[in-house]
Amino acid sequence: MIKKSKVPGVLTWGTLLFFYLPIFLLILNSFNNSRTGGGWGGFTFQWYVKLFQTREIWHALQNTLIVAFVSTLASIVIGTTAAIALHRYKGRLQNMHYFLVYTPLVVPEILLGISLLLFFVALKVELGIGTVIIAHITFCLSYVTMAVLSRLQDFDMAILEAARDLGANTWTMTWQVLIPNILPGIVAGGLLAFTLSVDDFVISFFVAGPGATTLPIHIYSMIRRGSMPLINALSTVLLAVTFLAILIYQIINRRKAGATS
Amino acid sequence: MGKKSIRNLWAEGSLTTPSFAWLFIFLLLPMLIILAIALKPADPTGGIGQGWTLKTLMSLRNPNYPEVIFRTLWLSVTTTAITLALATPIAYYIARSTPWKRDLVLFLTVIPFWTSFLIRIFAWKVVLHPDGLLKQALVWCHLISPDTLLLYRPEAVLLVMVYTELPFAILPLYAAAEKFDFSLVEAAMDLGAGRLRAFLSVFVPGIWNGLVSACLMVLIPCIGSYVIPDVVGGKGAAMLGNVIAQRTFTDRNLPAASALAAVLTIVMLLPLFYFLRRNKGGDEGPRPAKEVV
Numbered sequence: 001m002i003k004k005s006k007v008p009g010v011l012t013w014g015t016l017l018f019f020y021l022p023i024f025l026l027i028l029n030s031f032n033n034s035r036t037g038g039g040w041g042g043f044t045f046q047w048y049v050k051l052f053q054t055r056e057i058w059h060a061l062q063n064t065l066i067v068a069f070v071s072t073l074a075s076i077v078i079g080t081t082a083a084i085a086l087h088r089y090k091g092r093l094q095n096m097h098y099f100l101v102y103t104p105l106v107v108p109e110i111l112l113g114i115s116l117l118l119f120f121v122a123l124k125v126e127l128g129i130g131t132v133i134i135a136h137i138t139f140c141l142s143y144v145t146m147a148v149l150s151r152l153q154d155f156d157m158a159i160l161e162a163a164r165d166l167g168a169n170t171w172t173m174t175w176q177v178l179i180p181n182i183l184p185g186i187v188a189g190g191l192l193a194f195t196l197s198v199d200d201f202v203i204s205f206f207v208a209g210p211g212a213t214t215l216p217i218h219i220y221s222m223i224r225r226g227s228m229p230l231i232n233a234l235s236t237v238l239l240a241v242t243f244l245a246i247l248i249y250q251i252i253n254r255r256k257a258g259a260t261s
Numbered sequence: 262m263g264k265k266s267i268r269n270l271w272a273e274g275s276l277t278t279p280s281f282a283w284l285f286i287f288l289l290l291p292m293l294i295i296l297a298i299a300l301k302p303a304d305p306t307g308g309i310g311q312g313w314t315l316k317t318l319m320s321l322r323n324p325n326y327p328e329v330i331f332r333t334l335w336l337s338v339t340t341t342a343i344t345l346a347l348a349t350p351i352a353y354y355i356a357r358s359t360p361w362k363r364d365l366v367l368f369l370t371v372i373p374f375w376t377s378f379l380i381r382i383f384a385w386k387v388v389l390h391p392d393g394l395l396k397q398a399l400v401w402c403h404l405i406s407p408d409t410l411l412l413y414r415p416e417a418v419l420l421v422m423v424y425t426e427l428p429f430a431i432l433p434l435y436a437a438a439e440k441f442d443f444s445l446v447e448a449a450m451d452l453g454a455g456r457l458r459a460f461l462s463v464f465v466p467g468i469w470n471g472l473v474s475a476c477l478m479v480l481i482p483c484i485g486s487y488v489i490p491d492v493v494g495g496k497g498a499a500m501l502g503n504v505i506a507q508r509t510f511t512d513r514n515l516p517a518a519s520a521l522a523a524v525l526t527i528v529m530l531l532p533l534f535y536f537l538r539r540n541k542g543g544d545e546g547p548r549p550a551k552e553v554v
Contacts, residue, residue, distance in 0.1 A: 005456045008354035015351060016369050022384035025394060082280035089273045097277055100284040108485020110502045114522045115291035118298050118515060122309060138287045141280060199377050202487055219379050223492060235380040242376050
């Protein structure tokens, strides 16, 4: 037996350290009393207090959540029908359809953003929360479609035939058989769409009007204006929320896996 | 039969129309409009003027542009090379680990996906900041002089791009490595190949499709980078995306922005077409890693 090389292991753990070190320093600095973060100026909660007193942040959060909820719901509906169509039918139309669905996944965000901005300006559409929602649906629906499509590939279409033979009509077949079976794909796609929408900066920045500041747009302007301790605190809060959400998601998943096996 | 096929057509149409129409209007038309607006004059109020002109396209001969395009390309290609060089052994390690270690490493790799992109970039701005820890540590070790600037240079952009893109490369590579038969590596070593040789000439070709897909998943977003060079790069490290944003928001010259966006599209389509051509037979396209999760 030849001894295994240590290089891949060292690289992996080194890279994970590289992933987390900057984030760890950022969290540490959010409790740092020194304004520049150059040295340790003592422990403080003052940045968090200031953060919760900033009204624009709450307003931006509200916009972000409205955009995320509306675009997630819309992209779940449009994305699921798209996936069913792509799975069930073949031919030139569906090839073109797949190409359209696939494009937002590979095109850089800045191209989606600038092209939609030009489109809205050319049609004299007023920029605002509505244009942000349209833009978000455009990229979110592709992610939902892909998630549902991969679930459909594991789904045995013969079950639908069986349901039909047993006398089910199209309505019953869809709601009692098809949808429950692909629900995990819909949920996964929806969660992905929601996260991507909440996190999106580039596309929103291009198509948002002055009144439609979302949280990432606000964070970006804070980064530019340079109120560093406040962003540290805000980042820490957001990181904590994300981490909790992932943990809960993992625990639910574990339980489900445990229950079935 | 006729009745049935009409019903089928109707069903296909009603399932296809919502997404097809949406993407046709809000994806395809806007992309095509980029080309049209590049031929329009600018409007002093920041809109699009009347009539047609070739002036905007001629202004692409601006001597600064080749430099920006070249910088965009070398930063993107270098980032992709470094990212793949790191991610391949990592994928190898994850695939060969015990189940609980594999779950742990994958979990730790996935978390950055779900955390805000802006925050991860900002974290580096804090680290690289003139008063930041890294600078102090490097000065203390006498590796750099106190007046060296770590931020606002192309190398900073490279570092942060590798940082943000690494998870996107690790996951598709791991998905490929998971299906790889590791007894082939053992066999190569039994036949006298060294560890590095076995890795390079058995494992790497074995996960080639994963490598190509990871390569695209890193290269294309890099070419379109905008936030990273903006936050940690500064003036001397501007990429195509920054010039587009500058024309859009600062100069309010939408036709110029649109001409540059057309250039960006062409630069980006080159690797994509290459991939689609060699992948024509299979239906498995390169999937963004976000979706693999």
